Amino acid sequence: MTDKNTINIYRNKALVNFEGKNFLGQIGVDSRIFQALNEGGISVGVISQQAIENGISVLVDEVDAEDAVKFLKKEFEKEAKEGHVSNIYSIDNLSVIGFVSDNYNKILSELQRNKIFPLLLSQIASAGRVNIVVTENQTEITKNIIETEIYGKPKTVHLALIGHGNVGGTLVEQILDSAYDILKRKRVDLKIVAIANSKKIAFNQTGFGSDWRQKIKFSQTDSSIERLVEFAKEHHLENLVMVDNTASKDFVKHYPTFVENGFDVVGSNKIYNTLPISEYRDFRKLLEKNKKKYLYETNVGAGLPLIDTIKLLHLSGENITRIKGVFSGTLSYVFNNFSLRNDKYSVVIREAMEKGFTEPDPREDLSGNDVARKLLILARELDLINEFQDINIQNLVPENLLDIDKNEFISRLEELDSEYQSVKENQKPDHVLRYVGDLHGNLQEEKGELDVKLISVPANSALGQLKGSDSIFEIYTESYGENPIVIMGAGAGAKVTARGVFGDILRLSETK
Ligand SMILES: NC(=O)C1=CN([C@@H]2O[C@H](COP(=O)(O)OP(=O)(O)OC[C@H]3O[C@@H](n4cnc5c(N)ncnc54)[C@H](OP(=O)(O)O)[C@@H]3O)[C@@H](O)[C@H]2O)C=CC1
Numbered sequence: 001m002t003d004k005n006t007i008n009i010y011r012n013k014a015l016v017n018f019e020g021k022n023f024l025g026q027i028g029v030d031s032r033i034f035q036a037l038n039e040g041g042i043s044v045g046v047i048s049q050q051a052i053e054n055g056i057s058v059l060v061d062e063v064d065a066e067d068a069v070k071f072l073k074k075e076f077e078k079e080a081k082e083g084h085v086s087n088i089y090s091i092d093n094l095s096v097i098g099f100v101s102d103n104y105n106k107i108l109s110e111l112q113r114n115k116i117f118p119l120l121l122s123q124i125a126s127a128g129r130v131n132i133v134v135t136e137n138q139t140e141i142t143k144n145i146i147e148t149e150i151y152g153k154p155k156t157v158h159l160a161l162i163g164h165g166n167v168g169g170t171l172v173e174q175i176l177d178s179a180y181d182i183l184k185r186k187r188v189d190l191k192i193v194a195i196a197n198s199k200k201i202a203f204n205q206t207g208f209g210s211d212w213r214q215k216i217k218f219s220q221t222d223s224s225i226e227r228l229v230e231f232a233k234e235h236h237l238e239n240l241v242m243v244d245n246t247a248s249k250d251f252v253k254h255y256p257t258f259v260e261n262g263f264d265v266v267g268s269n270k271i272y273n274t275l276p277i278s279e280y281r282d283f284r285k286l287l288e289k290n291k292k293k294y295l296y297e298t299n300v301g302a303g304l305p306l307i308d309t310i311k312l313l314h315l316s317g318e319n320i321t322r323i324k325g326v327f328s329g330t331l332s333y334v335f336n337n338f339s340l341r342n343d344k345y346s347v348v349i350r351e352a353m354e355k356g357f358t359e360p361d362p363r364e365d366l367s368g369n370d371v372a373r374k375l376l377i378l379a380r381e382l383d384l385i386n387e388f389q390d391i392n393i394q395n396l397v398p399e400n401l402l403d404i405d406k407n408e409f410i411s412r413l414e415e416l417d418s419e420y421q422s423v424k425e426n427q428k429p430d431h432v433l434r435y436v437g438d439l440h441g442n443l444q445e446e447k448g449e450l451d452v453k454l455i456s457v458p459a460n461s462a463l464g465q466l467k468g469s470d471s472i473f474e475i476y477t478e479s480y481g482e483n484p485i486v487i488m489g490a491g492a493g494a495k496v497t498a499r500g501v502f503g504d505i506l507r508l509s510e511t512k
C-alpha cells in the first residue's frame, strides 16, 4: 500500500464497527466477516481488533458502508439475538494515511499533542509500514505532522497573539522581522494567524504580514475566544500557541479552554500565576493531561533569564534560602531618578509611563501589586503555597486615588508630589530610595514570608547604585552561602519583554 518516501492518502473511507463481548475473539469470526462482505461485492481494506473496545473494525469505501452494515447484520443475526453482538454501525468521512517510519511512536505522540487520535492503526513492524485512519477534517493536519517528522519538512507553528499594545505590538514586529531567518536556520515556520485586542479579532490562516495593524483596525469580527478556537479547527491548524500579552484578569479565565483545544500557552500576563493556589495547580494538571506547556519567562524580570534559572536551581536540588531585590522596572526607574534629580515625583512617574515600563494601569506598579505578583510567582516556583493575601505590601497609592478611573488618577498624579518629596528629604545623608521585594523565612516549609516595601539604602550599596530601569535579583542558596547569585539588567520595556516572549515561543516551537 505504501512506498518508502511517500505518504499515501486514501479518502472517502468508512469504518464498519462490530461490537460484542467474548464472541469476537472466536476463531472464524474474521473469515465470516470477510465472506459476508465479499459475497456482497464489498472490498475490505483492513480488519483490526484494536480500534474499539470489545470490537472489530473493518475499513471499506464510504459508498459501500451502508450495504456493509446491512450484510453484517444479516450474517450475525443469530448472534445479535443471543446478545453476543451488540452493535454494528459505520463511521463515514474518513481517510487512510499510509507511510513508512521507523519512529512511529514519536509521530503518534505528536499527533496526540495536536489532539489527533487515530480511529484505527495497522502496522507491519518489520517494514516500518503504518496505516492510520483519521477523520476527513484531520487529514491535512495529520499529513503535515507526519511530513515534518519523517521528511524534516519545516514545522509550521500557528500563533494567536492576544493583545497588541506595547509588548504585543512589538512582538508582532519582531516575529515578522525574524520569521524568514528562523525558517532557514531552525526549519520552524512561524505564522501569526490571529491577532486580538479587547474589542476585535482578525484572522489570516496563511499568516499576517506587515499590514497587520490595518487588518485588525478594519476587522469586523468581535474579539471572541470561541471564534478563535473555531477558526483553528475550521482550518485544521497544527502546533497552536496562544500568546497572552494583555494584563487582563478576565482573559486568563480562558486558558483552560485553550489548552483543552490544543493550544500551548505563552504569556507576559502575570495574572494566572497569582490566582489561588488551587487554580494554579489544577491548571498545571490540565497541561500535563493534555501534553501542553505554559511558558512565562517574562513574568518576572521581563527579558532576564530569571524564572528558568530559579526553576533549574530548585529542580537540581539547590536549596534557595532567600530572593530579594528590586523587581519592578517602573519603580526602579522612578526611585533611581527621583532620588538623584530635582524633578517632582509625578514627572518621573510620567516618564516611566512614556517609556512603556508601567502596567496598563500604573497603579498596579505604584500600589506594589506588580512587585507582589512577581514575588509570589517566584515563591511558587519553589513549591511554596503562598497566596496573594499573604504578602505584606506597602502601597504607595493614597487611598482616595485607588478606586477612581485610571485617566483621572493619571491627571491627579501631582497630588503625590509633596508626600514623596518629604520622604526623600527625610532620609539619612547619602541615602537613596528603593522599592524592594523580599522572599525570606524558612523556605523549606509550606509558606515563605513575602515583603514588598519602600526602603532607604546607602547610595554606595549594590541596591543604591542601580541605574535606569534596571532590576536586580539576589538569589541566596545553601551552596553559594553569603554570596548570592545576582541577575541584573533591564527589568521592563517593550523591546526586552517582547524578546523574552519570543524566546518562549521559540523554546516551545523547538520542543513541539
Ligand atoms: N511593559 C513591560 O515592561 C512588561 C510588561 N509585562 C506584561 O505585559 C503585558 C502587556 O503589557 P503592555 O503591552 O504594556 O499593555 P498595553 O496596555 O500596551 O496592551 C495591552 C493589550 O491587551 C489588549 N487587551 C486587554 N484586555 C484584553 C482582553 N480581555 N482580550 C483581548 N485583548 C485584551 C489591549 O487591547 P485594548 O487596546 O482593546 O484594550 C491591548 O492591545 C502585561 O500583562 C504586563 O504585565 C511583562 C513584563 C514587562
Ligand SMILES: N[C@@H](CC=O)C(=O)O
Binding pocket: 298, 299, 300, 301, 302, 327, 328, 329, 330, 331, 357, 358, 359, 365, 370, 491, 492, 493
Ligand atoms: N510594570 C512592570 C513591567 C514588567 O513586569 C515593571 O515595571 O516591572
